[in-house]
Amino acid sequence: MEEISRRRFLGVGAAGTGVVGASVLGFDTARAAEVSQVLRIEGASVARSVCPYCAVGCSLLAYTKQTDGDHVELLQIEGDPDSPVNEGTLCPKGASSLELAMSRRRVPSPLYREPGADEWQQVSWDFALDRLAANIKASRDRTFVAQDADGNVVNRCEGIAFAGGAAFSSEEGYFATKVMRGMGLVYLEQQARV
Amino acid sequence: MTNHWRDIQHADLILVNGANPAEAHPVGFRWMMRAQRERGAKMIHTDPRFTRTSAVADMHVRIRVGTDVAYFGGLINYVLSNNLYHQEYVEWATNAGFVVSPDYAFDNGMFNGFDEETGAYDTTAWAYETDADGIAKVDIDHPRSVLNLMRQHYSRYTPEMVERITGIPRDQFLEVAKLVGQMGTPDKVMTIVYAVGLTHHTTGVQLIRSGAVLQLLLGNMGRPGGGMNAERGHANIQGNTDHAISWEILPGYLRIPAPGQRDLVDYVDESAPKRSRPNAYNYFGDGYRRFMVSLLKTWYGDTATKDNEYAFNYIPKPAENSSWISIYDSALKGNMEGVMLSGMTATSIGPDSNQVLQALSNLKWLCVMDPFATTSSEFWRAPGMNPSDVQTEVFVLPATHWIEKDGSFVNSGRWSQWKDQVIQPEGEAMHDHWILAELFSRVRALYEKQGGKFPDPIRNLTMDYADPVKPSLDELAQEINGRDLTTGKRLESFGDLLDDGTTTAGDWIYTGHYPESGNLTKRRDGVQDPEKNDPTGMGLYSNWAWSWPVNRRVLYNRASADPQGRPWDPERPGIVWDADQGLWVGDVPDYPDDEPPGPDATLPFIMTGEGTGRIFSNGVADGPFPEHYEPVESPVDNPLHPDVSATPAAYRYDEQAGRPNRFGTSDEFPYVATSYRLTEHEHYVTQNVEKLTQLQPEAFVEVPADLAVDKGIETGDHVRVSSKRGKLEVRAVVTKRLGALEIDGKKVYQIGIPIHWGFVGINTGQHWLANALTPFVGDASSRTPEFKAFLVNIEKM
Numbered sequence: 001m002e003e004i005s006r007r008r009f010l011g012v013g014a015a016g017t018g019v020v021g022a023s024v025l026g027f028d029t030a031r032a033a034e035v036s037q038v039l040r041i042e043g044a045s046v047a048r049s050v051c052p053y054c055a056v057g058c059s060l061l062a063y064t065k066q067t068d069g070d071h072v073e074l075l076q077i078e079g080d081p082d083s084p085v086n087e088g089t090l091c092p093k094g095a096s097s098l099e100l101a102m103s104r105r106r107v108p109s110p111l112y113r114e115p116g117a118d119e120w121q122q123v124s125w126d127f128a129l130d131r132l133a134a135n136i137k138a139s140r141d142r143t144f145v146a147q148d149a150d151g152n153v154v155n156r157c158e159g160i161a162f163a164g165g166a167a168f169s170s171e172e173g174y175f176a177t178k179v180m181r182g183m184g185l186v187y188l189e190q191q192a193r194v
Numbered sequence: 195m196t197n198h199w200r201d202i203q204h205a206d207l208i209l210v211n212g213a214n215p216a217e218a219h220p221v222g223f224r225w226m227m228r229a230q231r232e233r234g235a236k237m238i239h240t241d242p243r244f245t246r247t248s249a250v251a252d253m254h255v256r257i258r259v260g261t262d263v264a265y266f267g268g269l270i271n272y273v274l275s276n277n278l279y280h281q282e283y284v285e286w287a288t289n290a291g292f293v294v295s296p297d298y299a300f301d302n303g304m305f306n307g308f309d310e311e312t313g314a315y316d317t318t319a320w321a322y323e324t325d326a327d328g329i330a331k332v333d334i335d336h337p338r339s340v341l342n343l344m345r346q347h348y349s350r351y352t353p354e355m356v357e358r359i360t361g362i363p364r365d366q367f368l369e370v371a372k373l374v375g376q377m378g379t380p381d382k383v384m385t386i387v388y389a390v391g392l393t394h395h396t397t398g399v400q401l402i403r404s405g406a407v408l409q410l411l412l413g414n415m416g417r418p419g420g421g422m423n424a425e426r427g428h429a430n431i432q433g434n435t436d437h438a439i440s441w442e443i444l445p446g447y448l449r450i451p452a453p454g455q456r457d458l459v460d461y462v463d464e465s466a467p468k469r470s471r472p473n474a475y476n477y478f479g480d481g482y483r484r485f486m487v488s489l490l491k492t493w494y495g496d497t498a499t500k501d502n503e504y505a506f507n508y509i510p511k512p513a514e515n516s517s518w519i520s521i522y523d524s525a526l527k528g529n530m531e532g533v534m535l536s537g538m539t540a541t542s543i544g545p546d547s548n549q550v551l552q553a554l555s556n557l558k559w560l561c562v563m564d565p566f567a568t569t570s571s572e573f574w575r576a577p578g579m580n581p582s583d584v585q586t587e588v589f590v591l592p593a594t595h596w597i598e599k600d601g602s603f604v605n606s607g608r609w610s611q612w613k614d615q616v617i618q619p620e621g622e623a624m625h626d627h628w629i630l631a632e633l634f635s636r637v638r639a640l641y642e643k644q645g646g647k648f649p650d651p652i653r654n655l656t657m658d659y660a661d662p663v664k665p666s667l668d669e670l671a672q673e674i675n676g677r678d679l680t681t682g683k684r685l686e687s688f689g690d691l692l693d694d695g696t697t698t699a700g701d702w703i704y705t706g707h708y709p710e711s712g713n714l715t716k717r718r719d720g721v722q723d724p725e726k727n728d729p730t731g732m733g734l735y736s737n738w739a740w741s742w743p744v745n746r747r748v749l750y751n752r753a754s755a756d757p758q759g760r761p762w763d764p765e766r767p768g769i770v771w772d773a774d775q776g777l778w779v780g781d782v783p784d785y786p787d788d789e790p791p792g793p794d795a796t797l798p799f800i801m802t803g804e805g806t807g808r809i810f811s812n813g814v815a816d817g818p819f820p821e822h823y824e825p826v827e828s829p830v831d832n833p834l835h836p837d838v839s840a841t842p843a844a845y846r847y848d849e850q851a852g853r854p855n856r857f858g859t860s861d862e863f864p865y866v867a868t869s870y871r872l873t874e875h876e877h878y879v880t881q882n883v884e885k886l887t888q889l890q891p892e893a894f895v896e897v898p899a900d901l902a903v904d905k906g907i908e909t910g911d912h913v914r915v916s917s918k919r920g921k922l923e924v925r926a927v928v929t930k931r932l933g934a935l936e937i938d939g940k941k942v943y944q945i946g947i948p949i950h951w952g953f954v955g956i957n958t959g960q961h962w963l964a965n966a967l968t969p970f971v972g973d974a975s976s977r978t979p980e981f982k983a984f985l986v987n988i989e990k991m
Contacts, residue, residue: 047614047615047616048612048613048614048718049596049597049613049614049616050429050596050603050605050611050613051429052429052595052596052597053428053429053876053880054218054219054222054425054426054427054428054429054876055219055425055426055427055428055429055430055431055432055604055605055606056199056219056221056222056425056605056606057199057429057603057604057605057606057607057609057611058221059611060613062597062614062616064616064617070618071618072616072617072618074597074616074617080720081721081722082718082720082721082722083720083721083738084200084720084721084728084733084735084738085199085200085221085605085607085609086221086224087224087721089221089224090221091220091221091873092873092874092885092886092889093873093874093875093876093880093886094221096883096885096886097597099883099884099885099886100595100879100880100882100883101595101597101598101616101617103565103566103882103883105566105567105882105956106565106566106592106620106621106623107564107565107566107567107590107592107623108592108621108622109592109621109622110589110590110591110592110622111571111588111589111590112587112588112589112590113574113587113588113589114587115584115585115586115587116581116582116583116584116585117581118575118581118582120590125622125624125632128589128591129629129632129633129636130636131589132559132561132589132633133633133636133637133639133640134640135532135558135559135587136532136633136637137637137640137641137644137646139531139532139558139559140637140646140647141646141647142531143529143531144647144648145513146647146648148453148513150453150454152453152454152456152511153456153507153511154453154510154511154513155507155508155509155510155511155648155651156510156511156512156513157510158513158524158529159529159530159531159532160530160531160532160533160534161516161521161524161530161532161533161534162439162533162534162536163439163518163521163533163534163535163536163538163540164439164534164535164536164537164538164563165430165434165439165536165537165538165626166428166429166430166431166434166537166538167428167429167430167537167596167879168430168433168434168536168537168601168626168627169430169433169596169599169600169601169602169603169613169667170430170433170434170436170437170601170602170603170604170610170671170674171601171602171627171667171670171671171674172599172601172625172626172627172630172667172670173430173433173434173437173439174437174445174670174673174674174700174701175627175630175631175665175670176434176439176536176626176627176630177437177438177439177444177445178493178655178700179630179631179633179634179655180439181444181493181509181510182493182508182634182651182652182655183634183637183651183652184510184648184651185510186441186450186510186511186512186513186516187441187516187520187521187524187530188438188439188440188441188516189439189440189441189516189517189518189521190431190434190435190439190440190538191427191428191431191434191537191538192426192431192434192435192440193440193517193518193976193977193978194394194518194543194978194979194981
């Protein structure tokens with residue numbers, strides 16, 4: 001733990017005084033930055049990722065360390081110097097993507113709000129999925145059109161829409177299309193249009 | 195993008211329109227700066243605002259929002275009237291010589307074929323003159339050749355007219371035109387870079403097309419350093435467009451079947467491009483049936499047989515446009531029951547957020563799959579809403595982040611890059627595709643148990659994953675790639691796909707990304723070893739990741755070489771005919787790889803029915819040539835045709851649904867407004883990131899300095915910005931970055947509105963929704979909302 005505290009202290013110190021330098025802290029910050037850098041990723045594993053924000057597609061290096069048991073701690077994210085797209089550089093969003101990854105603001109569990117209610121209830125995955133599946137089936141059955149007024153076979157569900165996916169992995173997006181078309185949805189949309 | 199990020203370094207001239215890459219795509223912008231610094235390229239930033247992009251551009255051209263067709267039209271006119279176009283390219287690689295049917299007409303803002311009752315054009319009215327086999331007549335000197343009709347059409351776009359419409363002083367416009375006019379020679383190449391500043395208009399599709407037409411005239415399509423390059427705003431907006439989370443397409447840009455199409459023959463006949471020149475390859479048209487049958491085999495497996503048209507009738511056929519605004523329009527009409535949103539928040543996106551809130555309130559149920567609370571998951575307690583009045587049942591399902599799962603992201607340049615799963619899902623978060631697999635499995639079980647409407651597609655959809663409720667992204671990547679069902683092997687190319695039910699491909703444009711040798715999107719031969727990894731020196735890095743189609747880095751690259759197969763510019767080759775090897779070399783050729791050049795050789799644009807790029811096109815809903823129309827809310831009447839000011843084909847949802855009009859006029863709302871993004875935020879998700887909310891904590895609007903003087907507004911003052919639909923009460927930033935424009939003799943001010951704030955996030959005091967202001971209207975072709983040009987008023991509070 002001591003090791004981590006020291007690293008964190010130096011990490012903050014170096015980041016906060018990168019410009020004003022030695023006159024404020026009274027020691028050589030360049031050296032501090034170097035030490036902190038070495039310690040931060042020392043013994044870490046590196047994984048490859050891609051920035052989650054815009055579509056430049058900057059490659060990221062993500063450094064992790066296995067802590068107690070199976071827990072993997074994300075230590076640092078930086079630009080991948082080998083990428084022909086970004087050559088190691090990142091913008092403020094990409095450079096702070098660790099904060100998105102490690103956010104304390106995540107939704108903790110499935111949430112459910114009854115009609116007219118003024119608060120959420122925490123519910124189990126089974127509750128949420130079963131209830132949603134029942135809603136999907138009911139809406140599909142109520143709004144399914146097998147033949148239109150002209151007698152054309154159309155087999156469409158008019159009462160359910162699915163939208164999203166600009167942050168899906170491609171393969172997830174493909175799966176969403178497959179499942180939604182499989183259920184007969186015609187209202188299908190993502191971020192490209194808006 | 196037709197090209198890719200790194201390729202922009204090869205440009206001699208960079209036109210940036212409707213984009214602010216220095217702030218919105220900072221790392222992509224490095225390639226523009228590299229062109230500028232290392233090649234001496236010029237950069238022209240044409241934008242209503244002076245931004246950081248303008249600060250390093252060689253010229254900032256202030257333009258009124260939504261008038262870029264007039265700007266590009268003026269450039270087209272300049273290039274044509276001074277004969278500065280690339281003549282050999284234009285005659286060989288575009289449809290300039292095609293003769294248009296005598297029915298074609300354009301008069302006072304209206305093309306032929308408009309139906310007053312439906313408010314839409316019959317696009318088949320814009321046709322070539324053909325023989326009985328559909329082969330077009332070609333005679334470039336014919337009075338009705340595309341070239342001559344185009345000359346006539348754009349002759350109205352004089353520098354004076356450009357000035358009246360756009361506000362760009364004619365001297366400055368001519369300075370731009372002079373630079374652009376130098377780009378039609380083989381040794382020069384220009385790129386056009388754009389973003390949602392061009393697309394978010396009722397004329398959005400034509401704004402892009404007008405740039406593409408200019409690029410075709412200058413011979414810049416298909417060339418390194420050229421092309422039309424869309425900067426997309428989200429990590430995988432490209433991949434998920436390719437995979438068709440979009441109402442009008444199936445994976446690989448196959449059209450969704452339409453009512454009345456009884457079988458695959460009808461479907462292909464109405465959807466696939468038709469060959470209109472004898473030596474057009476028409477690759478897409480020819481392959482359409484093979485691609486569709488392979489998709490149906492992927493989705494419906496053994497159920498898809500020749501006898502049932504490969505389960506063609508399992509695919510739903512929409513009655514009408516079912517895009518973003520249509521979802522909420524349907525809810526307002528009381529027809530939509532349930533909406534699932536994943537990583538997308540309807541409330542903030544709008545348009546007309548107040549109307550969208552009403553639409554969400556009309557739903558029976560709403561499901562939000564997201565790592566964070568959003569303005570949609572919380573809509574029922576948005577400011578001004580009374581939860582007890584909202585009878586919508588709402589679910590939030592915690593989803594995983596990008597870094598908690600593997601899979602690929604496809605960037606703007608079509609590079610599909612695999613990423614690792616770096617950490618485990620946080621808490622109870624579940625992958626989006628597992629949530630969907632769980633839901634589907636439960637829906638399927640309900641149909642098995644209870645029966646219901648047409649359960650066949652649900653019962654028979656293939657779910658042959660090791661664990662059907664936990665498919666791996668690797669399994670899905672293989673499914674997307676496709677297999678030979680006879681051998682069980684994964685395919686190398688979409689050329690191997692067949693229409694007899696013996697092949698699969700979940701998305702034909704990705705066939706070949708995961709051959710038997712492995713997943714090519716994982717390749718990482720990068721810039722540390724340029725000699726080995728970039729042998730052409732053109733920055734293709736062909737063994738870094740994989741780009742669709744078939745790892746081609748520049749689309750239409752046959753047009754990078756002349757008809758004899760020699761690069762237009764030997765310094766910047768795309769592909770080159772190597773007679774010794776009998777092969778095209780360089781980038782992966784967008785052409786049969788061993789077909790020699792020659793007078794009767796296959797035409798260069800192999801995907802189109804014409805074999806050429808299309809200057810004249812009936813693939814758009816509002817005219818075969820781009821024409822300037824005013825935004826639906828505009829401070830002036832269209833100087834070209836005041837009686838037909840906005841496009842007659844824009845889709846006015848409220849009017850069509852019989853709801854009251856929600857458009858304002860300039861007497862009540864005298865200022866033009868436009869919305870945009872800031873470097874430190876991405877849409878709405880970054881309201882959850884502490885560092886970024888510290889950097890840009892608070893909502894504001896940018897107010898032109900002269901207008902601020904008139905209104906007594908100073909930086910930091912609270913102002914109320916209102917449109918016919920809603921208001922914002924935020925601080926003003928008074929700036930010279932937004933100047934007044936002189937439009938047709940009238941002084942016009944533009945107000946800038948960053949979009950990022952709402953009532954959810956770290957700084958919840960900033961609850962105003964920028965899109966409360968924007969109009970509920972869509973582009974004729976794409977139904978994209980007009981986020982970028984609308985009318986407002988501003989008052990000091």
